[in-house]
Each structure stands twice: as structure tokens, then as C-alpha cells.
Amino acid sequence: MKKPFFALLLPVMASSLLIFSSCKKDKENTAILPPSQGYLDQMLVINEGAFGSSNGSIDFINPATGIRTDDVFNKANNRPLGDVVQSVFKKGNLLYITVNNSQKVEVVHAASCKWYKTISGFISPRYFLPISNEKAYVTDWGDNSLKIVSLNSYTITGSIPVSQNGPEQLIEAEGKIFVVNSGGFSDDNTVSVIDPATDAVIQTITVGTNPNSIVKDANSKLWILCGGDVGADWTGGTADDIAGSLIRMNPSDFSIEENITLGQFEHPVKLSIRNGSELYFLNGMNGYEGAPVIMSITDNVVPAPVVNKNFYGLGFNPSNGDVYGGYSPFFGQSGYVFRYTRTGALIDSVKAGIGPSGFMMNN
Amino acid sequence: MKQLLIPVFFVICLYAELFAQQDTVQLNTAVVFAEQKWLFASGCFTETTDSIVKKLFCNQLISEWPLPSSLILKNYGPGGIVTASMRGMEAKHTSIIWNGIPVNSPSLGLTDLAILPVSPGSEVTIFHGNASSLYHTAASGSAIIMEEKNRFEKILSVNGSFESGSFQSRKTAVSLQASGLTFYQSFSVKLHDSENDFPFINTALPESPEQKQLHAAENHFIMSGQTGWRITANDELTFSWQHQNSEREIPPMMTQTRSNAVLKDSLLNASLQFKKIISSDFSIRLKTALLTNNQQYHDTVARIFSESKTFTQYFESGATYSLSRSLIAQGGLVYSNSQFKFTDYEHRKQLEDYSAFTSLRFEKKKFNTSVHVRKTRRANFSSPLLASAGLEYRLHKKMLIRATAGSSYQFPTGNDLYWKPGGNSELKPEHCRSIETGADFFFHKTSSFSFTIYRNDVSNWIQWVPGAAGYYTPRNIKKVRAEGIETALAIPITIRQWKMKLSASYTFSKSVNRTVYQVLSDDILNRQLIYIPEHSANSSIHVTYYGFGLWLHYHYNGLRYTTADHSYFLPAYHLLHCALMYEHSFKKSKLQPYLRISNLADLHYQSMAWRPMPGRSFTFGVSIIFQHKPSNN
Numbered sequence: 003m004k005k006p007f008f009a010l011l012l013p014v015m016a017s018s019l020l021i022f023s024s025c026k027k028d029k030e031n032t033a034i035l036p037p038s039q040g041y042l043d044q045m046l047v048i049n050e051g052a053f054g055s056s057n058g059s060i061d062f063i064n065p066a067t068g069i070r071t072d073d074v075f076n077k078a079n080n081r082p083l084g085d086v087v088q089s090v091f092k093k094g095n096l097l098y099i100t101v102n103n104s105q106k107v108e109v110v111h112a113a114s115c116k117w118y119k120t121i122s123g124f125i126s127p128r129y130f131l132p133i134s135n136e137k138a139y140v141t142d143w144g145d146n147s148l149k150i151v152s153l154n155s156y157t158i159t160g161s162i163p164v165s166q167n168g169p170e171q172l173i174e175a176e177g178k179i180f181v182v183n184s185g186g187f188s189d190d191n192t193v194s195v196i197d198p199a200t201d202a203v204i205q206t207i208t209v210g211t212n213p214n215s216i217v218k219d220a221n222s223k224l225w226i227l228c229g230g231d232v233g234a235d236w237t238g239g240t241a242d243d244i245a246g247s248l249i250r251m252n253p254s255d256f257s258i259e260e261n262i263t264l265g266q267f268e269h270p271v272k273l274s275i276r277n278g279s280e281l282y283f284l285n286g287m288n289g290y291e292g293a294p295v296i297m298s299i300t301d302n303v304v305p306a307p308v309v310n311k312n313f314y315g316l317g318f319n320p321s322n323g324d325v326y327g328g329y330s331p332f333f334g335q336s337g338y339v340f341r342y343t344r345t346g347a348l349i350d351s352v353k354a355g356i357g358p359s360g361f362m363m364n365n
Numbered sequence: 366m367k368q369l370l371i372p373v374f375f376v377i378c379l380y381a382e383l384f385a386q387q388d389t390v391q392l393n394t395a396v397v398f399a400e401q402k403w404l405f406a407s408g409c410f411t412e413t414t415d416s417i418v419k420k421l422f423c424n425q426l427i428s429e430w431p432l433p434s435s436l437i438l439k440n441y442g443p444g445g446i447v448t449a450s451m452r453g454m455e456a457k458h459t460s461i462i463w464n465g466i467p468v469n470s471p472s473l474g475l476t477d478l479a480i481l482p483v484s485p486g487s488e489v490t491i492f493h494g495n496a497s498s499l500y501h502t503a504a505s506g507s508a509i510i511m512e513e514k515n516r517f518e519k520i521l522s523v524n525g526s527f528e529s530g531s532f533q534s535r536k537t538a539v540s541l542q543a544s545g546l547t548f549y550q551s552f553s554v555k556l557h558d559s560e561n562d563f564p565f566i567n568t569a570l571p572e573s574p575e576q577k578q579l580h581a582a583e584n585h586f587i588m589s590g591q592t593g594w595r596i597t598a599n600d601e602l603t604f605s606w607q608h609q610n611s612e613r614e615i616p617p618m619m620t621q622t623r624s625n626a627v628l629k630d631s632l633l634n635a636s637l638q639f640k641k642i643i644s645s646d647f648s649i650r651l652k653t654a655l656l657t658n659n660q661q662y663h664d665t666v667a668r669i670f671s672e673s674k675t676f677t678q679y680f681e682s683g684a685t686y687s688l689s690r691s692l693i694a695q696g697g698l699v700y701s702n703s704q705f706k707f708t709d710y711e712h713r714k715q716l717e718d719y720s721a722f723t724s725l726r727f728e729k730k731k732f733n734t735s736v737h738v739r740k741t742r743r744a745n746f747s748s749p750l751l752a753s754a755g756l757e758y759r760l761h762k763k764m765l766i767r768a769t770a771g772s773s774y775q776f777p778t779g780n781d782l783y784w785k786p787g788g789n790s791e792l793k794p795e796h797c798r799s800i801e802t803g804a805d806f807f808f809h810k811t812s813s814f815s816f817t818i819y820r821n822d823v824s825n826w827i828q829w830v831p832g833a834a835g836y837y838t839p840r841n842i843k844k845v846r847a848e849g850i851e852t853a854l855a856i857p858i859t860i861r862q863w864k865m866k867l868s869a870s871y872t873f874s875k876s877v878n879r880t881v882y883q884v885l886s887d888d889i890l891n892r893q894l895i896y897i898p899e900h901s902a903n904s905s906i907h908v909t910y911y912g913f914g915l916w917l918h919y920h921y922n923g924l925r926y927t928t929a930d931h932s933y934f935l936p937a938y939h940l941l942h943c944a945l946m947y948e949h950s951f952k953k954s955k956l957q958p959y960l961r962i963s964n965l966a967d968l969h970y971q972s973m974a975w976r977p978m979p980g981r982s983f984t985f986g987v988s989i990i991f992q993h994k995p996s997n998n
Contacts, residue, residue, distance in 0.1 A: 055927065081573070105623065122622045
């Protein structure tokens with residue numbers, strides 16, 4: 003007797019149902035296991051991920067071998083890090099990973115990347131800065147505030163409105179906290195000064211247009227990088243551009259000691275400092291990427307880039323000054339990390355996660 | 366409720382007309398009145414929604430219908446956006462045709478099926494492949510055709526239905542149809558609200574806890590109607606309209622802790638169409654439509670407010686002429702003017718399109734063939750002559766072979782051009798060349814099996830790609846090749862009082878970047894495009910015995926990559942849905958209670974990355990249908 007066709011089909015239908023699914027990482031990239039000694043003394047790569055895709059990640063690159071271990075948070079914890087990884091701060095043996103569009107800070111062990119705590123309740127967290135062993139500040143771009151975080155309970159205990167647009171990087175100097183207000187969805191040109199004893203804004207200082215990053219040099223002076231404005235077309239290079247600038251400020255009396263104005267179409271980003279004396283930043287036209295520049299704190303003009311290639315992320319090896327450039331072809335695919343000597347000679351390159359935007363030596 | 370009174374009053378008036386009108390009017394059945402999608406679609410594969418699907422889902426939004434496997438849905442979850450694509454193309458390549466009018470948003474270029482109203486009297490037909498030369502330049506992947514025909518027969522029908530289901534979902538729908546021999550009137554109103562607070566396993570959190578979906582409530586108010594007037598035996602006037610108001614909370618991703626975003630949509634479409642048969646071999650038609658859409662996105666926490674308003678005027682005139690018994694020609698002109706204003710545009714923008722088209726069909730006993738030509742002009746760009754041709758040949762009484770080939774142009778949408786930031790005014794239109802061939806086999810009287818092999822080559826493919834500054838920007842990705850196989854099987858079986866229908870479909874779709882536009886992007890070369898599965902399949906069984914019915918539906922969606930270099934992917938998933946129904950008739954009325962169980966196996970899956978989908982859900986509904994057909998005597 004012939005079996006009806008659907009009688010054959012039913013078992014096929016039924017046998018196909020035991021599937022549990024969620025977004026996975028390609029098998030090709032999960033083959034490399036974490037090193038047994040952990041990730042200490044390796045270069046941490048922040049892969050921002052595509053907005054809305056929850057594919058931000060953290061990689062480690064061994065500077066000696068150039069070997070990369072990808073997506074370490076996912077491997078260590080069997081879950082994704084989140085949507086738009088913004089920054090990482092190391093305090094003691096913990097890493098504080100700020101995940102912007104997941105509205106949280108993940109706290110992991112620096113050596114293993116194993117999860118320790120999650121601090122949630124933010125709107126759009128950007129940068130983490132510990133004030134003491136008990137307290138930290140996190141800039142919250144979404145509601146123009148600094149959130150006060152207890153490092154005992156890992157909860158938000160308060161909020162400091164800065165009343166400016168887009169609070170971004172922050173740093174401690176002379177017992178005060180300096181926060182650059184990067185402009186948010188509009189423009190800004192201020193640095194907010196906060197007294198950590200009272201958690202109050204004590205001063206708002208006018209600097210250049212849209213300050214985006216801040217560092218402290220060996221002389222305890224602050225360097226503030228202002229991106230300028232790319233104009234109405236959002237791409238830069240047009241007549242309504244406002245030039246970027248590099249400012250040196252005395253944190254004691256808030257005076258501007260030096261103001262180096264760049265070209266009208268130059269909109270620098272991602273300032274960092276090596277050994278308190280060498281400024282590293284990206285100088286480009288569109289306001290989010292640029293070519294790496296290394297500049298001494300004694301210079302009063304911005305030198306030419308050491309490499310004639312635009313990067314989205316910038317880092318350096320503190321010991322020898324090697325330049326790490328994060329390259330993102332576009333945010334729908336993996337990026338690359340290029341390593342150069344501080345004079346611009348290419349050493350090697352390695353694949354990264356999506357949108358490599360920052361680096362930190364994990365030591 | 367004032368807006369309800371006018372249509373209700375009109376239906377009451379028609380009810381009087383229904384019994385007063387006794388004259389018999391014979392419509393000229395000349396071939397020139399035949400439908401465009403059948404008459405000039407030689408060689409194309411089309412499928413019309415199954416009657417059981419229509420019965421079970423007619424009060425649902427179309428995104429909840431079990432659509433064919435060849436139609437790939439990108440579903441952001443209950444309350445979220447749903448778009449459809451076909452044959453390895455994107456949602457913008459699927460044109461939604463409402464009563465002959467293309468209704469894709471001129472700014473987005475696509476339609477959100479989650480809010481697309483479908484009137485109960487509509488037939489839904491899926492046109493596979495390049496329909497651009499027939500319908501609209503944007504239909505290079507497929508077309509979903511929703512059409513309500515005037516039924517000039519004496520009938521009064523009232524249908525009321527109520528549904529209640531899991532996750533605090535409620536739907537109420539009432540529809541009326543009153544028609545006589547010269548008038549046709551339909552009206553429907555639907556209310557739908559749901560909290561969508563379904564549980565799911567959050568694999569993005571430590572220890573994967575079970576959570577309830579947050580901030581996912583939706584409510585919809587939908588009205589539609591159609592008035593048809595047979596002025597004389599040869600003249601017909603039709604007025605159709607649809608109105609819809611929706612408010613949807615946008616839920617957070619699984620990697621987010623909260624969301625405060627709300628999306629509000631308001632839509633009003635109206636069309637007036639006139640058909641006239643001049644002689645037995647010559648007819649004309651005139652169409653005009655106004656399409657308005659207002660969408661507001663508001664996120665109070667992130668302080669984002671975005672509003673888009675679009676207003677489209679559409680005019681079409683056409684004529685069909687039967688040159689001989691076997692040769693028919695048609696031609697027409699189309700003008701559309703879309704104006705839109707976004708908070709994210711600098712100024713109000715406008716797109717004006719002028720099209721001219723002509724078609725020719727030649728038919729003999731064993732074969733038919735048709736040829737179409739269309740040319741479209743937009744401000745600074747004129748498309749080359751778009752042409753397509755199709756052929757059907759009946760090799761045997763049980764076998765039909767078919768083939769088509771054609772080309773189409775896809776203009777950049779308003780957002781592609783003007784969105785700020787990211788809009789790219791330098792974009793070129795996409796150019797698609799397509800070819801397909803297939804065969805239909807007929808066996809055991811009513812059973813059939815079809816297969817189609819297709820290939821689309823698209824140059825200057827426009828794709829929004831995430832940009833480094835946190836916003837997306839459209840780019841002409843040089844060339845995409847989409848090719849694949851579609852198969853469909855239908856086997857109805859009747860044994861005494863048992864009626865069964867088995868249907869199954871399988872689609873293989875390979876859609877890859879053939880060239881790329883940037884340095885260091887070889888990683889995306891010759892890779893399957895994101896969110897397009899290579900394999901998808903559906904099968905369903907519908908069994909009826911007297912008034913009882915059982916419907917089982919299986920859906921398979923294959924692995925989908927979520928990044929262009931395939932570094933991330935979503936695994937395949939399998940879903941099983943079922944429904945039990947019963948129909949009891951009393952004289953002129955029918956009572957139809959039903960129970961629908963979706964995702965019977967309670968599987969956790971994602972259609973879009975990190976957007977959870979609901980597990981098993983139950984819906985109980987009941988429909989009451991009153992139908993009165995007075996005799997002509």
C-alpha cells in the first residue's frame with residue numbers, strides 16, 4: 003500500500019524542531035583559545051561593533067607574536083559583550099568595559115576576562131573613571147550627566163548634571179575632575195570641572211569647539227583636543243567647517259596656556275599620551291577618523307602624520323611607542339589592526355573585530 | 366467614532382439598493398478586461414494566498430500570515446518592523462501593489478508589513494521575480510499584490526470576529542459587504558492591541574535568565590472600504606480607501622536593559638479608478654490615488670524625535686486593445702509626485718516620476734508569450750528602455766514550461782538621497798537584469814508541482830552600511846548576483862467526507878557580492894548577503910471533516926549571516942504552527958470558532974539578531990458570518 007506523501011513529511015517536520023538559536027560567532031574565529039597565562043601584558047583592542055547589532059567585542063593581541071585572540075568576553079562568558087563598546091579602564095585586576103548602547107558597564111577580571119559584575123541603569127555611558135576605591139564617575143552622554151557609581155555595591159548612587167552637551171572623556175587633576183563636553187547632537191565648547199568631594203560642578207571652562215578627549219602630561223598640565231565642527235553636511239571639508247584645536251590648560255587656575263589651531267578642514271580625535279610627554283592623536287577631515295600624529299608636548303605646531311593612512315582607532319605600545327591603527331572598512335565586516343614603528347614603518351597587521359576603535363595595554 | 370458613521374450609512378443605503386435592483390446587466394466579458402497580472406505575465410510564477418490562510422488570518426496583519434517560503438521576512442519581533450524580500454533581493458525590491466497602485470514609501474522605498482492593512486475582501490498574490498516592467502520600477506525582486514474586486518452580485522454579508530490570545534493580545538474586526546448588480550460596497554474596521562509581554566531566555570545576560578519582553582505594546586486601528594459602481598454595462602467606477610493608525614513601543618534588544626522609544630504611524634490611502642469598455646476589443650482605464658503617511662519616532666530618554674510625512678499623488682491612464690483573437694496590446698502613462706518632509710532632511714523634498722509602458726501578448730493554443738517595455742524619467746535621470754519578455758509553452762497536457770527575461774531600474778529612495786546625516790546625492794540607480802525558467806507539472810487532476818530557476822544580476826546595488834561615525838550611509842555596492850531555485854507542491858486529496866490539502870515549498874537562494882567598492886574588503890567578496898538564508902521551506906497540511914478542520918504549518922528558515930564577512934550569523938530555525946477550527950451553519954449564518962497555536966514546540970529563535978521572538982502562544986477566536994443572497998426571481 004502506498005503511503006501518502008504527507009505521512010513521510012510529518013516525521014521530517016517533527017524531527018527538525020529541537021533547535022535553540024541565538025546570534026553566533028562564526029566558527030572560523032572561535033578556534034583560537036585563550037592563552038593559559040591569561041591576557042596580561044597583551045594589547046587590548048576595543049571593537050566598537052555596529053550600532054544596533056550587538057556585535058561589539060574585545061580582542062587581545064600579543065605584541066611579541068602578533069597573534070590575536072578574538073572576542074574574548076564572549077569566549078570567557080558565553081554571551082555577547084553588547085552593543086557599541088565605547089571604552090575600557092583598568093583598575094587593579096579588573097577591567098571596566100563601558101558598553102554604550104547596552105546602557106551598562108561590564109566589570110571583568112583583567113587576566114581572564116571572566117565576568118565579575120555588571121553596572122546598569124545608564125542611558126548612554128561613555129567613559130569610566132575611579133575617584134577612589136569606593137567611588138567612580140561614568141560620563142552619560144544620553145542625559146548630559148556624570149553617574150556616581152559605588153564600587154562596593156556596583157550600583158549607581160547618584161547623578162551630576164553637567165548642563166552641557168555630550169559629556170565624554172574625563173580625567174583627574176589637582177584633586178578635581180575635568181570632563182570634556184563633546185557636543186552631543188549639537189555643539190559645545192566647554193570643559194566641566196567637578197569637585198569629587200561634593201559631587202558638584204564648580205566651574206565650566208570655555209575651550210575650543212567640540213572637545214573630544216583630554217590627557218594629563220608629565221608636568222600635570224591638561225591637553226584638550228577639540229574636533230572643531232564638520233559643518234552641516236557632517237563630512238567636513240566645506241566652507242562652514244570650524245577648525246579643530248589642541249589646547250593646553252593649567253588645571254590649577256583653569257587658564258589656557260596654549261591654543262594650537264589646526265587647519266580649517268582638520269578635525270582631530272582620540273588624543274592619548276605616552277610617558278606623559280608624547281601626544282598621539284588622529285588628524286582627519288571627517289571628524290571620526292584620521293592619520294596618526296605623534297607630537298611632543300614641547301611642540302607648538304602639529305607635525306605631519308607618521309603614517310599617511312586614515313584610522314578609526316589609535317593606540318600605542320607604552321614601552322616602545324609602536325603605533326596601533328584600527329582600520330574599519332565598514333561596520334558590516336571585521337576591521338584590521340595595523341602596527342607601525344613610531345617612525346611610520348609597517349610592522350604587521352592582523353584582523354580585528356568590527357570597528358576597532360581603541361587600544362589599551364593590559365599591564 | 367464619527368469616522369465610522371459615513372461608511373455605515375452608505376452600507377445601509379446600499380442595502381436598500383440591493384433589494385430594489387432587479388435588472389440583469391450583462392458585463393462585456395471581452396478579454397480586454399482581463400487583469401494585467403495574468404494577461405501580461407507570461408512565463409512568470411505567481412501564487413495566490415490559500416483560502417484556509419485567508420480564513421484563519423484575515424483579521425491579522427499580513428506580517429502574521431504564513432507566507433510562502435520564497436518570501437523572506439525580516440521580523441524585529443512583535444510590535445517591531447517587518448519587511449519582506451524575495452529571490453535574494455532586499456525589501457526595497459519588493460513592491461507592494463494595492464489595487465494596482467504601488468504603495469511602497471517613497472522615502473524608505475519599502476513597506477512595513479507590520480502595519481500594512483489588508484481588507485477582508487482582498488486577494489493577496491505573490492508575483493515572483495522581476496515585475497518592474499509590468500507594475501513599477503521598484504519591483505525587481507517581487508511584488509505583493511493586494512486587490513479587492515468589485516463583486517456585482519446580490520449579497521449582504523456581515524462578518525464579526527473576536528480574538529483573544531497570549532501576551533494580552535486582542536483583536537476585534539467587523540466587516541460588511543453589500544452589493545447589488547450595479548453597486549458594490551465593502552467596509553471593515555479592525556482594532557488590535559497587545560502587550561507582547563512574552564517570556565524569553567535572554568542569552569545575552571549572565572546565566573541566561575528567563576525574562577519578560579518589556580516595552581513592546583502595540584495598538585492598531587484599521588479601517589478600509591471600497592465602493593464600486595457599474596455605471597453602465599461597460600463602465601465601472603471604483604473608489605477604495607484605507608486608513609490605519611498604529612502606535613508601537615520599540616522593545617530593547619536582548620543586550621539592552623531598557624527602551625523608551627515609541628513609533629507612531631498614520632496612513633491614509635485613497636484611489637479612484639475608472640474602467641470603460643469602448644468596444645469588444647478596446648478598453649481604457651484611468652487611475653488616480655493619494656497616499657499619505659506620517660511616522661513619528663520618539664525616544665524620550667535619548668531625546669530623539671524624528672518625524673516623516675509623505676504625500677504621493679499618482680495618476681495612470683492605460684488602454685488595452687485586442688488586435689486579433691490571439692494578439693492583445695496595452696499601453697499607458699504614469700505620473701507620480703511624492704513630497705516628503707523629515708526632521709532629518711534640510712528641506713521638504715520631492716520626487717517626480719514619469720513612466721510610459723506598453724505590452725503585447727500573443728496567444729495560441731499551446732503557447733502564449735508577452736513582451737513589456739517601460740521607460741521612466743526622474744528629474745536628472747532617465748532610465749534606459751526597460752524590457753521584459755515571457756513565454757509559456759504547454760509541452761503536454763500535464764506539463765507547462767515557461768521562461769522570462771527582463772531588466773529593471775531601481776531609483777534611489779528619498780532617504781538614500783537626502784537623509785541627514787548619511788544621505789548620498791551621488792547615488793546611481795540600481796540596474797537589474799533577470800532571467801528565469803521553470804516548469805509546472807499537473808497530475809491526478811488537481812495536484813501540481815512547479816519549479817523555477819532564476820538569476821538576477823544587479824549593478825550599482827544600493828545598500829545602507831553602518832558608517833564609522835555611528836550613522837549609516839547608502840553606497841552603490843558594485844554588483845550583486847542573486848540566483849536560486851523555487852519549488853512548490855500542492856496535493857489535494859478527497860476521500861469521502863475527508864478533504865486534505867498538502868502544500869510544500871522550498872527555496873534555495875544564493876545572493877552574493879560580485880565586486881566590492883573599498884580597499885581591504887575582499888572579505889565580503891562572493892559571500893552571501895546578510896539576512897538572506899540560502900535555504901527556506903514551508904509545508905502545510907489542511908484536513909477537514911464535515912465542519913471540523915485541522916491545519917498544520919511547518920516553516921524552516923536557514924542560517925543567515927548578520928555581517929557581510931560572515932563573522933556573525935543566526936542559526937537556522939524551525940517553527941510549527943497549528944490551528945483547530947469548526948464551522949457550524951444556521952440558515953444564513955455561520956459560526957466559526959477556532960484555536961490557533963503558534964510556535965507549537967516553544968522554540969526560542971531570532972529573526973533579527975538579539976531581537977527575541979515569542980515562544981508558544983495560543984489564540985482563541987470566533988467569527989460570526991451572516992450572509993443573505995436574495996434570488997433574482
